Amino acid sequence: MSTLIQNIAWIIPTVQTVHILCVSIVMSSMAMIDLRMMGLGARSQSVPDMVTRFMPWVWTSLVILLLSGSILIIGEPARSLMNPAFILKMSMLICVIVVTLTLQGAIRKDVAFWEMSAPRRTAARLMALVSLLLLVAIVFAGRWIAYMESYTA
Amino acid sequence: MALTDLFKSLQESPVGLAIRESGWMFPTIESIHVLAIVLVAGSIAMVDLRLLGVSSRNHAVTKLSTEVLPWVWTAFVFAAITGSLLFVSNASKYFINVPFRLKLLCMACAGLNMLIFNLVTSRSIQNWDSSTGTPTAAKVAGGLSLLFWILVIAFGRWIGFTI
Numbered sequence: 001m002s003t004l005i006q007n008i009a010w011i012i013p014t015v016q017t018v019h020i021l022c023v024s025i026v027m028s029s030m031a032m033i034d035l036r037m038m039g040l041g042a043r044s045q046s047v048p049d050m051v052t053r054f055m056p057w058v059w060t061s062l063v064i065l066l067l068s069g070s071i072l073i074i075g076e077p078a079r080s081l082m083n084p085a086f087i088l089k090m091s092m093l094i095c096v097i098v099v100t101l102t103l104q105g106a107i108r109k110d111v112a113f114w115e116m117s118a119p120r121r122t123a124a125r126l127m128a129l130v131s132l133l134l135l136v137a138i139v140f141a142g143r144w145i146a147y148m149e150s151y152t153a
Numbered sequence: 154m155a156l157t158d159l160f161k162s163l164q165e166s167p168v169g170l171a172i173r174e175s176g177w178m179f180p181t182i183e184s185i186h187v188l189a190i191v192l193v194a195g196s197i198a199m200v201d202l203r204l205l206g207v208s209s210r211n212h213a214v215t216k217l218s219t220e221v222l223p224w225v226w227t228a229f230v231f232a233a234i235t236g237s238l239l240f241v242s243n244a245s246k247y248f249i250n251v252p253f254r255l256k257l258l259c260m261a262c263a264g265l266n267m268l269i270f271n272l273v274t275s276r277s278i279q280n281w282d283s284s285t286g287t288p289t290a291a292k293v294a295g296g297l298s299l300l301f302w303i304l305v306i307a308f309g310r311w312i313g314f315t316i
Contacts, residue, residue: 013314017307020191024306027188028195031224044216053209136188143184146313 005075012075019068022061023139029054030100030135037103037114037128048111051104062097082150089141096134099127160244172242179242182235189232190309194302196225204295210285215278243316252311259308263301270294 005011033050035041073080080086103124106113114124163169172178202208203217240247247253274290281287287295 013310014307017310020187020306020310021194021303024191024195024198026195027191028199028224031192041220044220045212057208139188139191140184143187144180147180 001074002077005071012072015068015071015075019065019072022065022068023142025057025061026065027135027139029058031132034128034132034135038125038132048107051107055104078150080145082152083145083148084151085141085144085148089138089145092134092138092141096131096138099131099134103127103131156248157245160248163241163244166241168238169241169244172238179239182238186232186235186239189228189235190306192228193225193232194306196221196228197298197302200225201295201299204287204291205299206285206287206292213283214287214291215282246316247312250312250316252308252315256305256308256312259301259304263298263305266294266297266301 032041033047033054036045036047036050103114114120164173172182199209199221200214200218203210203212203214209217270291274288274294277288281291
């Protein structure tokens with residue numbers, strides 16, 4: 001399977017393109033939501049409204065990212081799995097998913113959850129900022145996979 | 154002939170040399186470029202999908218555009234600046250690269266599409282701004298815009314495999 005993916009020249013660039021397109025959907029949606037949670041950005045849209053509108057796209061894109069990413073890993077296993085940039089990227093991805101589920105899980109149960117008190121408001125803003133920084137770092141780490149050498153056994 | 158000389162002087166300039174020969178400058182500039190592009194494409198997609206009547210249907214087109222377009226333009230500026238720096242680092246090679254040329258062509262088409270939408274199709278926008286249905290011309294504009302920006306990303310990725 002691995003050699004097949006590598007040998008058919010158009011597979012890896014095409015799968016990477018799909019990967020990047022999904023990153024576009026995730027990054028733009030999350031940037032708008034996170035900035036709104038930090039008090040910046042589109043005032044006319046409420047956070048719950050944006051979450052309802054954007055998150056289905058985000059989660060669907062995440063599934064496609066995992067699928068396309070898996071094809072890329074199968075195609076070039078050592079380049080991915082033993083690469084420090086890739087390992088960092090995956091670690092940060094797990095963190096940002098946890099942060100996102102924390103922020104949005106609470107909103108799902110109680111729309112005003114993060115507005116209820118000053119500590120909660122601060123916590124939400126901080127988590128939104130961390131989410132944004134992690135996502136940016138994930139994009140960088142993804143690009144740097146190509147420039148870092150994989151660990152050799 | 155003058156063009157090839159220009160490219161040579163660009164890539165041999167201090168900036169061009171620095172980016173090309175440094176181990177970290179090109180990857181870093183390129184990463185910012187990728188980040189900027191995904192924000193441009195994703196933001197434009199929000200407006201395009203609204204024009205197509207696929208999403209954000211209870212938001213007026215003009216209001217959505219007013220909120221989203223500043224992000225598009227800001228990200229685009231970053232993409233253009235980083236793109237120019239990347240180009241300068243190896244001008245001659247990029248100029249003759251087919252995917253690179255196609256990428257620029259698609260961007261020009263996207264721009265033209267946007268211009269036509271703003272000058273012509275938008276004239277009647279008061280009539281359909283808040284309705285979920287949009288005129289065919291608006292749907293075409295949204296669909297073409299999505300297509301062009303998807304191609305920009307695809308050709309952009311192909312540069313790396315053909316340069």
